[in-house]
Amino acid sequence: MSSRFLDIDVDTGDLQQLALDLSATPKEVDRALRSTANRMAGWLKTKSAAGISKKLDIPQKVLRKRIHTLKSSRGKGSNEKKIWFGLNPISLMSLNPKKTASGIKARGITVNGGFISMGKNRRLNVFKRRGKKRLPIDKQSVGIYKESIQFIDNRLLASREFKSVFFKTFERNLKWWTSAGK
Numbered sequence: 001m002s003s004r005f006l007d008i009d010v011d012t013g014d015l016q017q018l019a020l021d022l023s024a025t026p027k028e029v030d031r032a033l034r035s036t037a038n039r040m041a042g043w044l045k046t047k048s049a050a051g052i053s054k055k056l057d058i059p060q061k062v063l064r065k066r067i068h069t070l071k072s073s074r075g076k077g078s079n080e081k082k083i084w085f086g087l088n089p090i091s092l093m094s095l096n097p098k099k100t101a102s103g104i105k106a107r108g109i110t111v112n113g114g115f116i117s118m119g120k121n122r123r124l125n126v127f128k129r130r131g132k133k134r135l136p137i138d139k140q141s142v143g144i145y146k147e148s149i150q151f152i153d154n155r156l157l158a159s160r161e162f163k164s165v166f167f168k169t170f171e172r173n174l175k176w177w178t179s180a181g182k
Contacts, residue, residue: 014167015029015033015167015170018167018170018171018174019174022174022175022178023178024174024177024178028174028177028178029174031173031177032170032173032174032176032177033170033173035173035177036166036169036170036173037080037081038069038081039169039173040081040162040165040166040169041069041081041083042069043165044083044156044162045064045067045069045083047156048063048067048085048148048151048152048156049063049064049067051151051155051156052144052147052148052151052152055147055151056142056144056147056148057107057108058090058095058107058142058144059094059095062090062094062095065086066085066086066087066088067083067084067085067086068083068084068086069081069082069083069084070082070083070084085148085152087144087145087148087149088145089141089142089143089144089145090141090142090144091125091126091139091140091141092104092106092109092111092114092125092126092140092141092142093116093123093124093125093126095107095109095142097114097116097126099115099116103115103128104116104126104140106126109142111126111128111140113128113129114126114127114128114140115127115128119139125139125140126139126140127139127140128140
């Protein structure tokens with residue numbers, strides 16, 4: 001299975017300076033960081049689904065089912081949030097295929113000699129015969145791993161937008177936590 005967790009490193013020097021400026025306690029910084037991690041996980045889910053969808057011409061509905069955030073451990077000093085990306089190939093059946101004279105067409109992908117039939121799981125799938133005989137047949141799918149990883153690593157995590165949103169969110173959360181206790 002093709003899946004991946006993201007590891008995000010943030011420069012803590014700027015965070016510590018902000019904490020000093022707001023005279024925040026370590027507990028308040030920890031709470032603000034945890035809250036920021038949760039919000040940024042949602043932001044990454046949204047942006048990655050939209051960006052990969054646009055890049056690969058795949059509906060966001062299909063991609064959103066493959067992106068999950070996992071609960072972080074609530075141990076002392078643990079401010080991590082895990083985002084899981086399911087990057088296995090997507091079945092052509094998910095892309096609303098249409099029958100053509102030469103086979104099947106789905107979102108610009110043409111499978112010559114392809115056909116729609118009930119699979120072993122009692123659901124409709126797109127298949128193609130390996131030879132001229134009735135069997136064997138192969139289920140048709142679209143690979144998304146390489147393009148998705150490139151988008152996530154190069155266009156999302158390395159972007160200035162991610163860093164600016166992270167620091168704005170952290171600052172807002174830290175201000176809220178420092179004012180909530182007073």
